[in-house]
Amino acid sequence: MSEAVSTKTGSGARLGIYRMMLEARRFEDRAHQLFMEGLVRGTSHLATGQEAVAAGYAAAMQPDDLTFCTYRGHHHTLLRGTPAGKLMAELLGRADGVCGGKGGSMHLTWVPAGAMGSYAIVGAHLPIAVGAAWAAQERGSGQVAVCFFGDGTTNIGAFHEALNLAVVWNLPIVFVCENNLYMEYTPIGSVTAVERPAADRAAAYGLEDIQVDGNDPDVMYEVALTTLAKARDGGGPSLVEAVTYRHAGHSKADPATYRPPEEVEQWLKRDPIPMYRRRLSESGTTEEELLQVEQKVESSIEAAVEEAKASPDPSVASTWTEVWADGGFRWRN
Amino acid sequence: MSEAVSTKTGSGARLGIYRMMLEARRFEDRAHQLFMEGLVRGTSHLATGQEAVAAGYAAAMQPDDLTFCTYRGHHHTLLRGTPAGKLMAELLGRADGVCGGKGGSMHLTWVPAGAMGSYAIVGAHLPIAVGAAWAAQERGSGQVAVCFFGDGTTNIGAFHEALNLAVVWNLPIVFVCENNLYMEYTPIGSVTAVERPAADRAAAYGLEDIQVDGNDPDVMYEVALTTLAKARDGGGPSLVEAVTYRHAGHSKADPATYRPPEEVEQWLKRDPIPMYRRRLSESGTTEEELLQVEQKVESSIEAAVEEAKASPDPSVASTWTEVWADGGFRWRN
């Protein structure tokens, strides 16, 4: 695993990345609290601890690039530029939610930001992202599709089919496996034939073996720049395994007692946010600059929470809209 | 690709393997003729040219080992010991067919011989074979499951899921990819991310890279012995890519005009049957012995054809039997 600290990331980009990670973290923390208050219903899967992956890529992507992610996708959706208030409102099932309350925490889409959906059935979005990349290639749009998924996802058939087709068609797509060591409660090592669930499979698709430190935002930013450029320049797909860790349980229902305390402790020490703050500090960002960013994030997410809370319930009538392109649900003449 | 001629195969085994290949070939030739006469209905997929793979494995397998194969499975089913007459009768849709006419050419099963089915939907039988191997392991039965499939099958998701699970559970199973260079009409190279569709994927499951000459029965027999022994001794799965060629089209409807004539010609020169006959001759088998085997095969398959032709149509009433274990089809009380 590459442990090298990037020197490419300029200080402006770095502060932006720091801000992004904070935004994602703060969003998740607030989502968690709102869940505890009974305001987020259904389920929710937090990405706390995994912010560096999302920030590194989001910072490197072009505005019209396309993100496909999973139910653990608040961070990706937010960092592509989805309005935080509308995102939080969706978690709360409100009218102003990005999907009008129809989607919920697991199904966030905001097309204007290129956030093409969080997909809640493991594996399904890999072939879908392949399709988006195919359209980009055919239309010559210059877009790259970036598809995020977990370590557990590498064992489902759709992973295999998507990777193969993407390579055969040489599509502008980057597959990013966020290896957080667990599927839901089961350690990935106990159900996977190889040690590195994504990287050890790259060769099966003729791809380079890339495993990186998913808790290092500079490393993530750098691999994002490289893989995006490769895709955009006609060099085809990449498969990146970013090793990271989720701080909390799989979903809101999970106390995550199955994880050895030392493991958790060790990874909490590698929390990307304080690590990165230290790095920024050490490389010249002033405490004032950092505090300013932090306050800004704090208040912007707070505003988002307020906006979400203030949003009304969706109208019951909207239950029956948007099944079809005509806006309705009629299946008969 | 290993080109070494085995020295392990004893001359008795060799004559047996020769006989098996002849049986398979003769069976396919007659099936083809019967199709031309309008007696084989539906479709049929001949394995002409691929006999060495089936013979090598069938010769090496124990009687209670289990074979799972595809619609291109006459050869595998026959060589495990399924009565040829009952097999041919199934192709003709007759009452005495192995499946009473319900299965047809693509769906041949003969449990008494361990021929656990030819599966006509690509990929499906790989996880099923995994399950049979799992039961063998749990019951301590000592059986090995051998699962045959084509090159095209390596690109479907079920392949990936089956390989991974088999390795994680360390099951007694051998996956044999009969790489005949084509899926239906499409060259495998044009739709696959790697050059060797199975062998180049072995590492993705922590398996050894094994590609062998699928037209050399000695090589096949040897790799069969090795992989079966490994599985039986608790050494877990193997993935074998046997490179071979089908002499005719994909199915009875296919004149196979998409294949370069030189390619066909070159492979016809490598027809495993005359090659093997020569090798047997050169290593001491007498012409008389060979002719005797050939005549025996000829007459046994002819007898099978007669038996099949003599078999009546299934009774119409059998249309409604064996949906359920009670023998019937009633879904209501």
Add this chain to the structure above:
Amino acid sequence: MAELITYREAVAKALAQEMSRDETVYLIGEDVAAAGGVFKTTPGLLEQFGPKRVRDTPISEEAIVGAAMGAAMNGLRPVAEIMFSDFLATCWDLVANQIAKTRYMTDGQVALPLVIRTANGAGVRFGAQHSQSLENWAMSVPGLKVVAPSNPRDVIELMAASIRDPDPVIFFEHKGLFADRGEIPEGELVGDLGKAAVVRSGTDVTLLALAAMVPRSLEAAEKLSAHGVEAGVVDLRCLVPLDTQTILAEASATGRVYTVEENPRLCGWGAEIVSIIVEEAFYDLDAPIVRITTEHIPLPSSDPLEDAALPSADRIIETVLRSLD
């Protein structure tokens, strides 16, 4: 002595009962072993039966269900969990094309005594891809038996019957019922597949319901009583085999039938049963049979929308009363 247990506890109890009885019964699925299941329906089984008989799998639904099929061909009686019934779609070829058809295609050579258990249904705000009621998918495929219990006792009795059945059974556990409690008697419990239960008798109208729609129909029936309408409620329990005897008897008795279906409108189990009643008891009908279903829409996640989408007791009451006007 009778015991009060939850629907989710009943699942574990049923599995333990059958795994104790028959050592060829195995349980596999994602997070079923160490974690005791994501719905906590299988806790304690790993400890009781060990890591071979209760086993975690990768996220590989085709491999899970395929493994169950292959194992059933070779001497085991596997129970495979597909975590949410929606995920049956990811292994539908194995379920609908292989498992369902293999006995027939082999003319009876291959028996497949296996159970696929899966969490089905809505009401927990999980949205369109984790809330579907898919009993009709299974019902439409010849060769699959289909069970969907509405209470803890039925969970045990029908699970035991399913595991002992020589044919493949798709066993739908309802997510919205997991916390419901019910009484169960002591000792081994085994039921029969293919028997509906008249859980409330009523002379005016008949409500045909399944799984979570059973308590909802009972609630509606109680309230209808106050409106002077005595509604019978039939818990179908099994869709295949289907207890057409009970259905037809109840339908003929009242002449006014309603299905209460959680599934979207088109081609639900209700459509099938309506068609059977119409063909076989037409002249006993006093009025059109009315299907009370979710509209033909995917399910929304937000509370008020999900509540509006599913058949409610109020909607049942209104529909019945309006039709009696």
Add this chain to the structure above:
Amino acid sequence: MAELITYREAVAKALAQEMSRDETVYLIGEDVAAAGGVFKTTPGLLEQFGPKRVRDTPISEEAIVGAAMGAAMNGLRPVAEIMFSDFLATCWDLVANQIAKTRYMTDGQVALPLVIRTANGAGVRFGAQHSQSLENWAMSVPGLKVVAPSNPRDVIELMAASIRDPDPVIFFEHKGLFADRGEIPEGELVGDLGKAAVVRSGTDVTLLALAAMVPRSLEAAEKLSAHGVEAGVVDLRCLVPLDTQTILAEASATGRVYTVEENPRLCGWGAEIVSIIVEEAFYDLDAPIVRITTEHIPLPSSDPLEDAALPSADRIIETVLRSLD
């Protein structure tokens, strides 16, 4: 001038018409390009539109259908071929959970103008896994439009309409009809989804049929005429949207309705339509509606068995006559 072409030629013609009109229409699938399709439904398209717009894929149904979905999200109007409709099961998650639900789940942000074409139906001795009639699978999933033409002209008109439709369409081409010929007029042909056709009028009974069951019903209707029974035949053409207007009008006119369904018995499209008629035209019915279907069995391969399994003209006639006794 009118031209006589086969059903399979109509497929290629329709695709060519739409691909010429709209350069965002793409065709992908196994063996669709160089080989012109295993049913020879797409010959010439590669030559006419080039290797980018007509493209062979690996055997990866999830990738094929997923690629179509992703491409539809990003500016193309893809047509994906799934070789046999039975194989829809191998990508059913993508079809039923993703494609069908995405517009709704995103509250209309994502449109999915795509077509999945697939060879459906029996009669060619391919056995249980290559012969299914699965229109009801698609009909049961909210968010999918479902088309199943019975003749060459409808193939063209409905394919054009499907490709132009802003919603996902599952387009069932019937294997048993590929060689059938029919007349088509000159020029661009575009039809409407959701319009049934009364292909034979009849005052005594109404036969509701789809795809290959349409010619079979017509044959039966001709023969019934000799028995003094005038049978109307409705070609449903589309199951979603469903032309309930035509169905209800015809049902009410004769009061005696029969569905003629190739699918196995339980939860077919017929069950749905019977239920609609019963609910909305109950008092116009003179007799029970009878469904003429394949029994609830997988399909056998052998000729006499397959023939016995499927609804035949004789069975239609007998059923009608018996019910009129």
